[in-house]
Amino acid sequence: xxxxxxxIADVARAAGVSKGLVSFALNDRPGVSPESRTxxxxxxxxxxxxxxxxARSLSSDVSFAVGLVxxxxxxxIADDSFFPSFISGVERVLAPRxxxxxxxxxxxxxxxxxTYRRLAAERxxxxxxxxxxxAADSRVSLLREIGLRxxxxxxxxxxxxxxxxxxxxxxxxxxxxxxxxxxLGHTRIAHVAGxxxxxxxxxxxxxxxxxLASSNLSAPDVVETDFSAADGARATAELLDRxxxxxxxxxxxxxxxxxxxxxxxxxGLDVPRDVSIVGxxxxxxxxxxxxxxxxxATDARGWGFTAADALLRLVGGDEVGDIELAPAELVVRDSTxxxxxxxxxxxxxx
Amino acid sequence: xxxxxxxIADVARAAGVSKGLVSFALNDRPGVSPESRTxxxxxxxxxxxxxxxxARSLSSDVSFAVGLVxxxxxxxIADDSFFPSFISGVERVLAPRxxxxxxxxxxxxxxxxxTYRRLAAERxxxxxxxxxxxAADSRVSLLREIGLRxxxxxxxxxxxxxxxxxxxxxxxxxxxxxxxxxxLGHTRIAHVAGxxxxxxxxxxxxxxxxxLASSNLSAPDVVETDFSAADGARATAELLDRxxxxxxxxxxxxxxxxxxxxxxxxxGLDVPRDVSIVGxxxxxxxxxxxxxxxxxATDARGWGFTAADALLRLVGGDEVGDIELAPAELVVRDSTxxxxxxxxxxxxxx
DNA sequence: GCTTGTCTCTAAACCGGTTTAGACCGTCCG
DNA sequence: CGGACGGTCTAAACCGGTTTAGAGACAAGC
Numbered sequence: 156x157x158x159x160x161x162x163i164a165d166v167a168r169a170a171g172v173s174k175g176l177v178s179f180a181l182n183d184r185p186g187v188s189p190e191s192r193t194x195x196x197x198x199x200x201x202x203x204x205x206x207x208x209x210a211r212s213l214s215s216d217v218s219f220a221v222g223l224v225x226x227x228x229x230x231x232i233a234d235d236s237f238f239p240s241f242i243s244g245v246e247r248v249l250a251p252r253x254x255x256x257x258x259x260x261x262x263x264x265x266x267x268x269x270t271y272r273r274l275a276a277e278r279x280x281x282x283x284x285x286x287x288x289x290a291a292d293s294r295v296s297l298l299r300e301i302g303l304r305x306x307x308x309x310x311x312x313x314x315x316x317x318x319x320x321x322x323x324x325x326x327x328x329x330x331x332x333x334x335x336x337x338x339l340g341h342t343r344i345a346h347v348a349g350x351x352x353x354x355x356x357x358x359x360x361x362x363x364x365x366x367l368a369s370s371n372l373s374a375p376d377v378v379e380t381d382f383s384a385a386d387g388a389r390a391t392a393e394l395l396d397r398x399x400x401x402x403x404x405x406x407x408x409x410x411x412x413x414x415x416x417x418x419x420x421x422x423g424l425d426v427p428r429d430v431s432i433v434g435x436x437x438x439x440x441x442x443x444x445x446x447x448x449x450x451x452a453t454d455a456r457g458w459g460f461t462a463a464d465a466l467l468r469l470v471g472g473d474e475v476g477d478i479e480l481a482p483a484e485l486v487v488r489d490s491t492x493x494x495x496x497x498x499x500x501x502x503x504x505x
Numbered sequence: 506x507x508x509x510x511x512x513i514a515d516v517a518r519a520a521g522v523s524k525g526l527v528s529f530a531l532n533d534r535p536g537v538s539p540e541s542r543t544x545x546x547x548x549x550x551x552x553x554x555x556x557x558x559x560a561r562s563l564s565s566d567v568s569f570a571v572g573l574v575x576x577x578x579x580x581x582i583a584d585d586s587f588f589p590s591f592i593s594g595v596e597r598v599l600a601p602r603x604x605x606x607x608x609x610x611x612x613x614x615x616x617x618x619x620t621y622r623r624l625a626a627e628r629x630x631x632x633x634x635x636x637x638x639x640a641a642d643s644r645v646s647l648l649r650e651i652g653l654r655x656x657x658x659x660x661x662x663x664x665x666x667x668x669x670x671x672x673x674x675x676x677x678x679x680x681x682x683x684x685x686x687x688x689l690g691h692t693r694i695a696h697v698a699g700x701x702x703x704x705x706x707x708x709x710x711x712x713x714x715x716x717l718a719s720s721n722l723s724a725p726d727v728v729e730t731d732f733s734a735a736d737g738a739r740a741t742a743e744l745l746d747r748x749x750x751x752x753x754x755x756x757x758x759x760x761x762x763x764x765x766x767x768x769x770x771x772x773g774l775d776v777p778r779d780v781s782i783v784g785x786x787x788x789x790x791x792x793x794x795x796x797x798x799x800x801x802a803t804d805a806r807g808w809g810f811t812a813a814d815a816l817l818r819l820v821g822g823d824e825v826g827d828i829e830l831a832p833a834e835l836v837v838r839d840s841t842x843x844x845x846x847x848x849x850x851x852x853x854x855x
Numbered sequence: 856g857c858t859t860g861t862c863t864c865t866a867a868a869c870c871g872g873t874t875t876a877g878a879c880c881g882t883c884c885g
Numbered sequence: 886c887g888g889a890c891g892g893t894c895t896a897a898a899c900c901g902g903t904t905t906a907g908a909g910a911c912a913a914g915c
Contacts, residue, residue, distance in 0.1 A: 208627040209562040210901030229593030236583040243579030246610045258608040260596045277558040384789040414793035439734040443764035560871030
């Protein structure tokens with residue numbers, strides 16, 4: 156028969172105390188006698204009362220929500236299995252703590268700043284998780300300006316102490332990948348990289364180049380892409396067209412690697428006999444394609460979990476330092492094999 | 506020097522009017538003289554004021570946010586390109602209207618009800634978009650009980666008038682797919698379906714069976730899966746193992762179809778020579794694998810756009826009826842070809 | 856016995872908007 | 886000329902919580 160949900164005043168009345176005391180009891184603050192506390196909790200329980208976030212937010216200046224702004228073309232997000240896994244990790248810590256995730260997909264970096272400003276001006280969220288860090292990322296100073304707390308995925312290069320980072324080291328796995336290829340006799344190893352302005356893409360590329368150098372291989376072929384399957388296909392075609400065709404290609408994500416296998420095959424090449432392919436992400440599909448994709452596994456879910464937990468601690472007032480996750484790991488499957496011999500590098504049938 | 510953001514009181518003071526008039530002016534309500542209006546807007550502009558959603562929500566009982574609860578295993582979401590595209594469509598209407606998207610990924614249907622209840626009890630959102638409708642979906646009555654407005658993706662089977670639906674007809678495309686296969690001489694066509702309790706999966710299956718029947722093909726093989734690439738692989742292995750091996754398989758999503766190609770290939774079969782494969786989704790990767798995937802294209806982005814727009818109209822108080830989108834379309838590429846002849850059905854090399 | 860201190864609790868202010876009741880003014884109309 | 890009316894505006898109540906100032910009861914300390 157009641158028209159609307161119960162308010163704290165209803166609970167107070169039912170328990171025979173004041174609103175303020177109900178508030179104290181429900182926030183586990185001292186100054187409430189054990190008897191009153193149980194009486195209040197019982198009344199709240201019976202009325203099915205849960206505090207309105209709106210009212211709570213207004214008076215306590217806390218949103219009980221965190222933000223995630225993804226500035227990528229939707230198609231590229233769809234190709235990439237990182238975000239779904241990452242978000243599910245984030246949710247695993249948010250949900251039990253009564254926090255919400257406010258997601259923005261902006262598709263265009265020019266709308267990004269406006270989105271962060273809106274989130275802050277409207278006080279929608281208490282903090283944000285920064286992904287896809289860029290070189291000299293303008294978001295670092297923007298966030299300081301608008302007063303939004305943040306955790307970043309990977310360390311920023313502009314002011315590393317400004318925003319606590321949750322980092323995951325790709326380098327060992329990429330070195331392992333190159334070593335793996337070298338041990339299979341490959342000497343012409345190419346890299347299909349992500350956008351150079353993305354720090355993680357640049358870092359993977361740098362690791363790749365370093366790994367090549369430490370194996371005394373030179374003149375590496377690197378092609379930059381936007382991370383989309385389409386661009387991965389284009390890059391592969393370009394590499395396979397070169398006079399000195401690479402015999403192995405290391406990709407910056409699985410979607411491009413899978414597209415790359417398709418392109419190679421269409422060019423009449425067999426994978427892995429003629430070209431070895433290494434992906435990055437360890438997406439589910441990579442396990443089931445033929446040949447199964449050799450790739451680098453990163454724990455996207457764990458990354459989300461850890462970042463969200465750190466962010467909640469940060470907005471809760473704790474000191475939060477950088478956190479280093481377990482490094483990525485190479486997963487060897489069937490898309491990498493012995494390098495073709497010199498006379499063998501041209502088109503051959505299975 | 507000001508510590509915190511300006512409030513409506515600051516704007517009122519600057520414009521020399523009362524708080525109430527500022528509120529009227531900013532919500533385009535009558536009873537404000539043109540001069541006052543411009544003076545108020547100028548003051549707001551100069552102070553850089555934007556209303557706090559928190560305060561607005563509390564007094565006007567509107568959240569300015571909509572919810573999306575996804576109850577799927579994170580791995581399955583990652584395999585599927587539907588949600589990222591869908592969400593980007595949703596954002597395209599939300600962002601310009603100052604609305605936010607509250608996303609919940611629950612991974613387990615048992616947590617789903619609690620999530621909706623929380624969203625409603627805390628009044629986090631004004632409405633939700635219902636995806637992955639199930640047979641006799643308990644969410645329909647749940648939403649009525651907790652008083653949350655909703656738009657559903659596809660029509661519910663429990664009380665079709667309760668929740669406006671945005672529908673997209675798969676049937677013609679699936680009929681086209683079967684006709685396409687039949688015209689290529691296939692007679693043993695199997696289907697790798699999604700979970701039967703999901704209405705859209707069941708509907709696709711029903712369309713498939715109907716299409717077979719109208720082509721006078723019988724004893725169809727249908728295997729149910731959970732939509733994951735892993736389960737698609739298992740289903741494919743099972744189908745290819747049967748005495749009467751199908752010569753064509755229609756999948757309920759691209760991820761499974763791509764996994765299926767891998768399984769077939771591993772079994773020594775060539776696609777499309779020995780088995781034809783049809784996917785569903787038209788994901789980007791499908792275009793670049795070899796053979797390029799014949800699939801069914803649905804406009805996930807447009808679906809998100811339309812659903813979000815309808816939901817905002819609904820929470821805004823408009824009457825909203827069901828909306829029918831353009832039907833899905835078959836995209837023929839290279840994973841379908843002439844059926845193998847009888848003597849041809851066993852393993853052969855390329 | 857009186858002060859001091861500690862616990863428990865209430866009343867009221869406050870967060871930043873929206874909304875309602877009503878004041879004030881000028882105009883139109885009978 | 887007086888009353889009704891429309892337009893513009895203000896003051897104050899309200900949304901549902903949190904937080905502060907302080908009241909009242911009781912025990913301990915001098």
